Amino acid sequence: MRNLISLADLKPEQLARIVARAVEFGTGGVDDKPLAGRQVGVYFRKSSTRTRTSFWSGATRLGADVITFGPDELQLTTGETVEDTSRVLGQYLDALVVRTNGDVAEMRRLGGSPDLAVVNALSLDEHPTQAIADLTTLAEHFGKLAGLHVLVVGEGNSSGAALALAGALTPGLRITLLSPEGYEVPKSTMDLVDELSGGEHQVRRITDPAEVDGPVDAVYTSRWQTMGVPKADPHWLEAFEGFAIDRAFFERYSGPDTVFLHDLPAVRGQEVADEVLDGERSLAWRQAHHKMTAAMAVLEWCVVGEN
């Protein structure tokens, strides 16, 4: 059993293989049931439309049986430790897909059992399976990742952090993270990008839209209030002025083949205009589909996959 708690747990070739397998699931379906006889738990302490359902559906398509736990259904809520929970669930389950209010460090404690593969389905600081779905969407559309330039606009949230790490692990993939000042991807993530890549990467963090070196291959955005969590500054929206993706913003950084990505859910009219999200360049809905193919590729890798 192998955990997938952070993309930093993967070698570049492992990430490439998981993405390639997800592309395959997206085009060829599933011929066999590699998880037949396996048990997958899905434990979400926070709301989810895509990730929870796509892991459930994906695990079932791979032949696994699925048990789901709501936010208050495990004894964790009454004080049982994360370590004891992991030790017990490892005796019943092969994998546990988890969305928490905590950070990667807390999830690592849950992933301590050698008999249980723990998958991070979003923690406070990283959304690794989202980045795998994003890379899958790009790889399917462009037929490659090397040489692409992705402009990630908005809050430096868990999706942005995961994309930064994906950039560190994917040779030739250029990621520009454009955020309002004070809302950037954390410096600790950028330090990890340096560490993972030995300083050989094309991941850049900027706050001034004038510094974007366009045209880019993909413009990506995310909800500004991640998971609907209010920001400390009541006037935070003022900082995001000029960062909304409307047609003019999209065209400013686009060439003829540039696509638009959004991890969803969207707040239409805030971080993205309808004309972009629903426009012919939008891959957001295919990206949502690849949440499931990414989930399948991750579960297969964690439970029965080869190196």
Ligand code: CP
């Ligand atoms: N993109 C994403 O993680 O969506 P959900 O919050 O609906 O799972």
